[in-house]
Amino acid sequence: MPKQKTALVTGANRSIGFEIARRLAAEGYRVWLGSRDVGRGEEAARKLRDQGLDAHVLQLDVTSDESVASAIAELNRQTDHLDALVNNAGIADSFTHQPFDEPIEVVKAVYEVNTFGPIRLTQAALPLLKASDAGRVVMLSSELGSLQALLDPQNQFYGINALGYNSSKTALNAVTVSLAKAAEPFGIKINAADPGYTKTDMNGHSGYRTVEQAAEAPVRLAMLGPDGPTAGYFFDDQTLPW
Numbered sequence: 603m604p605k606q607k608t609a610l611v612t613g614a615n616r617s618i619g620f621e622i623a624r625r626l627a628a629e630g631y632r633v634w635l636g637s638r639d640v641g642r643g644e645e646a647a648r649k650l651r652d653q654g655l656d657a658h659v660l661q662l663d664v665t666s667d668e669s670v671a672s673a674i675a676e677l678n679r680q681t682d683h684l685d686a687l688v689n690n691a692g693i694a695d696s697f698t699h700q701p702f703d704e705p706i707e708v709v710k711a712v713y714e715v716n717t718f719g720p721i722r723l724t725q726a727a728l729p730l731l732k733a734s735d736a737g738r739v740v741m742l743s744s745e746l747g748s749l750q751a752l753l754d755p756q757n758q759f760y761g762i763n764a765l766g767y768n769s770s771k772t773a774l775n776a777v778t779v780s781l782a783k784a785a786e787p788f789g790i791k792i793n794a795a796d797p798g799y800t801k802t803d804m805n806g807h808s809g810y811r812t813v814e815q816a817a818e819a820p821v822r823l824a825m826l827g828p829d830g831p832t833a834g835y836f837f838d839d840q841t842l843p844w
């Protein structure tokens with residue numbers, strides 16, 4: 603009998619992460635919703651269980667070595683493999699600052715969640731991903747991480763110059779390429795997905811895409827077959843320029 607598919611989604615207690623978790627669970631995955639607040643995470647997991655889905659909370663603050671280590675230890679007690687890791691948790695504190703005025707502490711805090719968090723967690727999850735027949739890792743990036751997009755005056759995001767946030771996602775793209783190359787010998791595929799400008803708490807619900815649209819590419823990349831890409835950067839089904 604084939605093993606039940608398993609997935610971990612970070613920052614899954616709300617917004618895009620919750621929708622990604624819901625979709626993967628609806629595809630038959632046992633899903634752990636990473637949440638730094640266990641109460642908020644449990645409430646979200648319960649909503650999915652009430653729909654008959656196999657959803658569980660995992661306390662996880664991606665900025666903390668200790669939290670990541672204990673979350674992976676707990677995951678190891680509950681499963682012997684991980685088929686999909688979706689590094690979704692992110693913060694956007696940079697947007698209220700001009701680049702020359704953005705305090706370095708803010709830049710560091712944004713990198714801790716958006717860039718170092720995915721590195722920390724993906725490294726820690728590697729043994730469980732290797733134990734899968736087809737481990738998949740998805741990084742929630744942004745078109746604001748695309749240097750080519752940000753240098754193109756015709757691009758809709760040309761004027762959005764959030765130093766910490768944009769560069770944290772550019773760095774995440776580089777992390778995606780590096781980890782994807784290192785993961786290839788294990789059959790693990792690692793890709794970056796831009797959910798698009800999506801109506802969530804992150805932007806005061808000013809985005810024009812729904813969380814359902816935003817989750818589409820991350821879910822597809824989390825479930826890639828053996829012929830799927832790795833080290834790619836996608837918006838919906840289009841490849842984005844780095």
Ligand SMILES: NC(=O)c1ccc[n+]([C@@H]2O[C@H](COP(=O)([O-])OP(=O)(O)OC[C@H]3O[C@@H](n4cnc5c(N)ncnc54)[C@H](OP(=O)(O)O)[C@@H]3O)[C@@H](O)[C@H]2O)c1
Pocket residue numbers: 612613614615616617618619636637638639642662663664665689690691692693715742743744745796797798799800801802803804805809
């Ligand atoms: N919305 C957009 O337009 C847009 C566009 C491009 C890319 N993205 C990216 O898509 C991802 C999801 O964005 P969103 O709009 O859904 O954001 P959101 O509504 O602000 O939700 C962010 C999620 O990340 C969690 N989180 C924050 N810091 C964390 C930490 N240290 N450890 C673990 N979880 C943490 C939050 O948990 P709490 O509830 O505990 O705060 C929340 O669950 C982010 O990576 C974002 O950069 C979003």
